Amino acid sequence: MAEGRRHRVLVVEDEDNIALALEFLMEREGYAHDRVADGAEALPRIRAIQPDLVLLDVMLPGASGYEICQDVRLDPALKDVKILMMTARGSSIEKRKGLAIGADGFITKPFELKALRDEVRRLLDGQA
Secondary structure (H helix, E strand, O other): OOOOOOOEEEEEOOOHHHHHHHHHHHHHOOOEEEEEOOHHHHHHHHHHHOOOEEEEEOOOOOOOHHHHHHHHHHOHHHOOOEEEEEEOOOOHHHHHHHHHOOOOEEEEOOOOHHHHHHHHHHHHOOOO
């Protein structure tokens, strides 16, 4: 991260209550953040703001988190964007699929805020 610049986090989540909790945590941690609720809006927003991290729900209207993750990984201009996928379907198959298409991390909902905070810090501090 450039000196003096806050990490930028894009929250891609269609459930308002979860998005509000995520935005609260990002604010408390001192990250600049933005949100989109529709999968179809995610990739254009990622390209526009080039966030340091995307908190990406798997099940979204418009496009799935898997599709978005794959599209980000296919775009060389977005190679430095970290992706933390989130899903309520926490099977090991889902996790393996997410990591196989290029996610940097995977967390199951409902998640403990401490676990999420630790994972976000791990990814943003370059220890991924």
